[in-house]
Amino acid sequence: MTAPDSAEPAPGALNAGEPVPVGGAGGTVTIVEGSTFCLSDAAGDIQPGTAYGFFFRDSRLVSRWELRLDGQAPHPLSVRTPEAFAARFVLRRPPRDGRTDSTLLVVRDRLVGDGLRETVTLANLGREASAVNLVLHVDADFVDLFAVKEGRAAHGGADAHAAGDELSLRDRSNGSRGLSVTASADPLVLPGALSWRIVVPPGEKWTTEIVVQPTLANRRVRPQFHRGEGLESSGPARRLRAWRSGSSAIIADDPLLTAVLRRTESDLGALRIEDRSMGRRPFVAAGAPWFMALFGRDSLLTAWMALPLDVGLAVGTLQTLAESQGRRVDPITEEEPGRILHELRWGPDSARVLGGSHYYGTIDATPLFVMLLAEAWRWGADEAVVRKLLPAADAALSWVDGYGDRDGDGFVEYQRATDRGLLNQGWKDSFDGINDAEGRVAAAPVALCEVQGYVHAAWLARAELADGFGDPATAAHCRSRADGLRRRFAEAFWLPEKGWYAVALDGRKQPVDALTSNVAHCLWTGIATDEHAATLVRHLAGADMDSGYGLRTLSAAMGAYNPMSYHNGSVWPHDTAIAVAGLLRYAHLDGAVDLAQRLATGLLDAASSFGGRLPELFCGFARDEFSPPVPYPTSCSPQAWASAAPLLLVRAFLGLDPHAPRRTLTVRPNLPPRWGRVELSDLRLGPATVHIDAEGDTATVRGLPADWTGPEPAHPAG
Known part of the structure; x- marks a missing residue:
């Protein structure tokens, strides 16, 4: 790969500097599918001015993606990546003044695949209805991955436009590139933010699904997922199952x-x-x-x-x-x-x-x-x-x-x-x-x-x-x-x-x-x-x-x-x-x-x-x-x-x-x-499909065609 290079580079030279550190105090969460990937902190946020972002085809599209509840960042509890292309961030609303505990659970389920989908779920674990002002701050810069890697992504190069339930962002330097952000649950869409005023009854949940869709050459890229479908039904999950099978x-x-x-x-x-x-x-x-x-x-x-x-x-x-x-x-x-x-x-x-x-x-x-x-x-x-x-x-x-x-x-x-x-x-x-x-x-x-x-x-x-x-x-x-x-x-x-x-x-x-x-x-x-x-x-x-x-x-x-x-x-x-x-x-x-x-x-x-x-x-x-x-x-x-x-x-x-x-x-x-014992199943060798069981210095092979020459008798190595 292209290595870090701490030598003084020539103007425009390849390898101008070591990659900037990506992680914050809580570590970096990376999810990836093909040429699409997303870097965020442990709460799921993409802060402006960092190397975090949602990237597609060697360009950062989303440079800010911050979720706020009543103006505050939720507290991270755990994060899990069940597959390389998906993450679940479990958080809570910060406790009210004078309280040590919170009764509002926040879950962000994120999936990438030629686009980004995030499902935000609020679960009220308390005995009273909970009023919430939820805001998602969104921005884009459309800068090259090299610029992000080298820590020189300085310009905010997006024009934002809000229309109905859609937030559109366009690259100022190249109007054919852009992205759209849409969401369910009737958000108020403004340039730079989507917001919801919500009341969650006790013991109940509220959910919104947010989708980022890239635009290249003035054509929208079709994501590998559909609204409302489960993770296992998504395109990335189907591709992985096909790869495994x-x-x-x-x-x-x-x-x-x-x-x-x-x-x-x-x-x-x-x-x-x-x-x-x-x-x-x-x-x-x-x-x-x-x-x-x-x-x-x-x-x-x-x-x-x-x-x-x-x-x-x-x-x-x-x-x-x-x-x-x-x-x-x-x-x-x-x-x-x-x-x-x-x-x-x-x-x-x-x-x-x-x-x-x-x-x-x-x-x-x-x-x-x-x-x-x-x-x-x-x-x-x-x-x-x-x-x-x-x-x-x-x-x-x-x-x-x-x-x-x-x-x-x-x-x-x-x-x-x-x-x-x-x-x-x-x-x-x-x-x-x-x-x-x-x-x-x-x-x-x-x-x-x-x-x-x-x-x-x-x-x-x-x-x-x-x-x-x-x-x-x-x-x-x-x-x-x-x-x-x-x-x-x-x-x-x-x-x-x-x-x-x-x-x-x-x-x-x-x-x-x-x-x-x-x-x-x-x-x-x-x-x-x-x-x-x-x-x-x-x-x-x-x-x-x-x-x-x-x-x-x-x-x-x-x-x-x-x-x-x-x-x-x-x-x-x-x-x-x-x-x-x-x-x-x-x-x-x-x-x-x-x-x-x-x-x-x-x-x-x-x-x-x-x-x-x-x-x-x-x-x-x-x-x-x-x-x-x-x-x-x-x-x-x-x-x-x-x-x-x-x-x-x-x-x-x-x-x-x-x-x-x-x-x-x-x-x-x-x-x-x-x-111990190692088993290799369904090994495809041209027209043959064989199964190998091995332990120590011995092995058995099943399924070898009659016209093939099989392994030599097992014997100690050397």
Whole structure:
């Protein structure tokens, strides 16, 4: 994703500053559905001058949404989010003067989905009728999400008009954008407010339903809900049920793992976008609040992790990214032929910040695209669809060979084309995210260790596709390229005096020698030799890397270590999950399985302290220093690859390796003892639907077709 950047930006540069903290004293409540999301305080209010708001397609529409009873803010009692797209705020009217208790309960039920619906219910628990003056203050500013993210959303750019029961707000700078607010129960509608004078009899309730409907290009957007329908009947709920019914189900004896997986399923369902302008193909937005859009790296890795649930998500992601693949050279957007984009934005500031709606400044999305294409094929993606995407894969590898390898040394490196672009273009894309053991920032161009691993895996992926489609010459060529890269990588990146891979080679081709979590990605992609991997396992297991809640992004022994930083000592759940998958790829090495189980246990324990939902990242303090883990203040939640990380853990510990075209299924479990029995039901692998039960190092498979080769007999790992 686009990282915080505390360096002084160039005018109009991408990444101008760390996201402003969103939460107030009571915390932030985020609900999200596709490209729609809402941020509020624990009472449900959106205060002007904050980063709260109701957002749609990368623009904040509602900048004020405050409920007042007799001129006072109600007192929050509790808040619950039954699904990612809905919230219930339970409040009370402040007690009367001289009283300690209140008899008027206030409930705000909120739902988002291409619009916002809020049902306000007043319940009189007293013995006398209660008179209430209820006012909802509403305003809009229509500012770009980047402006809100960077704390520069200053102008109030809306014209308000009241007519009958409708409040209309229009963008002063663009009259084709706006919103309407309507409500039941006969409100008095004025510019900026809806109000009701109510008498609630004792023991009875009063209700109003308020609907916000966006307007784009002078056309009203149809919300995914209807007035008066229950939450379970709404469009977001129906979409989530369809997602769940079409996905595999995973349950475990461990109640924490089951709860985390349930939250994963809900969050990924809510983050799915099926945009009409993109043929309604599904892909996953990177995360709320600031990244509710298609991101090459994030969407590809999330789709990879989610393969046990639904291969269709990977197919939709690949098709969407292929349509936007680079065709020309544009230094402003960093587009190049064959390059896979970094992010796609719809907001009014996209052209100023990104140079256009499409920005291509990422070094790793392009090889990840080729990796995912072959993996989706293995998991049962339709062969005709995969064949149709082969030209995009070949264009991606041509980019790797040409524009990706800037100096022809056989490694892929990055250097931004102008001062508008991202300084660092790997997954650690903050300005100081790549540094040496002393803490000095690496000078561009930079060749990252994990990116060479992705490229190695991409060549092997294309070779496997060529084998499958009867093209042995291409397969041999691609395998030769992968083998040559693996040899050169071992020679140039391995630091024998330290026992780990350099995180990168800098602009002088000197190793950047910090110990980072990036090296674990080299285990995941298989570019590491067994000899090097055995040494890496020992270093990753050290207390300087293992925080007790997951793997730190940077060793605590390094000069730039800061457990409160974005990339230099924090813990990222997706990063730890990739490390676990990498360790289990080398399960035959001493200590690899033990460390994988320890990291996974710590990560799930962290999830329990975040309500079962893993955030984008959290601080990397040691577990014996701070427990539960310390949140990172501007972390996204829900965030796609963090939400999907538990799926990668399950897949890796099951040793699940299907190959639908070859009709084979391998299962080699190394499940953590705490998990007990794990059941994966309705796993769809092309024409086959199978059920897997596993515990410890044994597994059984039911439903495997007669012409498939099943798992090898269960045996101890290693």
